[in-house]
Amino acid sequence: MARSIAIRPAGQGAPAPRAAMPFAPGPSLLTSLPPLSVYVHVPWCVRKCPYCDFNSHAAPDELPEDRYLQALTADLDQSLPQVWGRKVVSVFIGGGTPSLLSAATMDAMLALLRSRLPLLPDAEITMEANPGTVEASRFADFAASGINRISLGIQSFDDDRLRALGRIHDGRAAREAIAIAQRHVERVNLDLMFALPGQTLDGCLADVETALSFGTEHLSLYHLTLEPNTVFAKYPPELPDDDTAFEMQDRIEARLAEAGYDHYEISAYARPGTRCRHNLNYWEFGDYLGIGPGAHGKLSFHDRILREARVRNPQSWMDALLDPAAGATHLAESRLVGAEELPFEFMLNALRLTDGVPAASFAERTGLNLATIARPLARAVERGLLDEDPTRIRPTPLGRRFLNDLQGLFL
Ligand SMILES: C[S@@+](CC[C@H](N)C(=O)[O-])C[C@H]1O[C@@H](n2cnc3c(N)ncnc32)[C@H](O)[C@@H]1O
Numbered sequence: 001m002a003r004s005i006a007i008r009p010a011g012q013g014a015p016a017p018r019a020a021m022p023f024a025p026g027p028s029l030l031t032s033l034p035p036l037s038v039y040v041h042v043p044w045c046v047r048k049c050p051y052c053d054f055n056s057h058a059a060p061d062e063l064p065e066d067r068y069l070q071a072l073t074a075d076l077d078q079s080l081p082q083v084w085g086r087k088v089v090s091v092f093i094g095g096g097t098p099s100l101l102s103a104a105t106m107d108a109m110l111a112l113l114r115s116r117l118p119l120l121p122d123a124e125i126t127m128e129a130n131p132g133t134v135e136a137s138r139f140a141d142f143a144a145s146g147i148n149r150i151s152l153g154i155q156s157f158d159d160d161r162l163r164a165l166g167r168i169h170d171g172r173a174a175r176e177a178i179a180i181a182q183r184h185v186e187r188v189n190l191d192l193m194f195a196l197p198g199q200t201l202d203g204c205l206a207d208v209e210t211a212l213s214f215g216t217e218h219l220s221l222y223h224l225t226l227e228p229n230t231v232f233a234k235y236p237p238e239l240p241d242d243d244t245a246f247e248m249q250d251r252i253e254a255r256l257a258e259a260g261y262d263h264y265e266i267s268a269y270a271r272p273g274t275r276c277r278h279n280l281n282y283w284e285f286g287d288y289l290g291i292g293p294g295a296h297g298k299l300s301f302h303d304r305i306l307r308e309a310r311v312r313n314p315q316s317w318m319d320a321l322l323d324p325a326a327g328a329t330h331l332a333e334s335r336l337v338g339a340e341e342l343p344f345e346f347m348l349n350a351l352r353l354t355d356g357v358p359a360a361s362f363a364e365r366t367g368l369n370l371a372t373i374a375r376p377l378a379r380a381v382e383r384g385l386l387d388e389d390p391t392r393i394r395p396t397p398l399g400r401r402f403l404n405d406l407q408g409l410f411l
């Protein structure tokens with residue numbers, strides 16, 4: 001069995017497409033629709049980090065913020081019939097580096113969303129930020145516009161590690177950014193990566209201690225992965241060996257548990273009551289509309305489940321939306337999810353959660369009877385990967401450790 005590692009959330013990403021056998025047309029299969037979230041992708045960064053495979057591009061001298069907003073408006077307007085009347089529980093403005101945008105653009109983006117979609121009064125509205133782009137006055141404006149959660153890409157506080165990662169900020173800027181974010185919004189998440197080039201166990205634990213010293217309610221700890229088509233894949237840096245990396249993971253888990261954080265998902269740790277609602281909705285197989293270049297979406301209807309992806313290139317996405325006469329589309333993919341794909345898609349998300357999900361949510365979210373997966377469920381229980389409790393689909397500690405094997409049973 002291959003041991004799993006702390007990987008990044010699937011987020012707006014969708015699993016690889018396979019041939020779809022759509023639901024047979026006919027009676028309603030989903031008796032109720034899941035909660036709806038909105039993901040907005042901002043594709044620019046100051047520069048591209050060598051390990052990063054996100055749809056992020058080095059920013060031009062001047063960001064085309066007006067054009068981007070116009071295209072976002074068109075993207076949203078074209079999507080509205082798909083989500084008509086549905087309330088929005090969370091918004092996640094991710095990237096790239098959304099904190100590069102001006103306060104005026106962020107304000108206009110939030111006004112756009114509010115004018116078209118019924119956001120719940122307590123909707124969680126997260127913005128991702130790179131510490132190298134944090135200024136107090138702009139962050140005050142972001143908060144005044146309605147951003148109530150900031151997720152900071154800290155990665156490490158160690159200047160040598162940050163240099164090896166090609167980051168645009170040092171440890172001091174990371175600390176200052178946290179203080180500014182905490183001054184302006186109630187909820188702050190810090191992204192840290194571990195098993196970094198040249199990192200020792202002590203160095204990793206020192207990063208965790210520094211993060212804890214700020215008392216933020218949420219931490220995400222990602223094992224650095226070498227992603228295909230990145231600079232690090234082509235020129236791999238020297239990384240800690242597997243045993244050291246696993247020891248880092250174990251020690252991080254122990255230290256954060258001691259500090260009162262629930263390890264509620266592979267890479268996510270939160271103080272009670274502060275889990276990320278937006279990501280939880282992905283993992284609980286909720287719905288999300290994704291707008292902006294490269295954004296993915298999953299939308300349920302009473303008789304079908306649709307997956308969409310926007311074209312990745314920012315220029316092509318803007319051109320397609322703003323010059324429809326040219327005949328290009330802003331959609332790279334729009335397809336019905338086949339009934340035979342749903343069990344694996346559901347499990348790919350749900351099994352990331354330490355507590356799993358209620359067994360009943362399988363039928364609620366997929367429209368399929370739980371009996372369709374009785375065999376792999378039984379096999380997973382037999383192998384000690386899944387809890388025996390029939391009311392929940394919950395991985396055991398062994399199942400979490402060998403998550404890929406557990407998920408694979410549902411393929
Ligand atoms: C979109 S970025 C966060 C905001 C901003 N772009 C930044 O980097 O500061 C999302 C997070 O994914 C994580 N990440 C990116 N590439 C990764 C990789 N190859 N392995 C593990 N984590 C990665 C980083 O922790 C990063 O903060």
Ligand code: SF4
Pocket residue numbers: 044045046047048049052053054056095096097130153
């Ligand atoms: S700043 Fe964030 S999104 Fe941009 S390249 Fe670096 S890790 Fe990727």
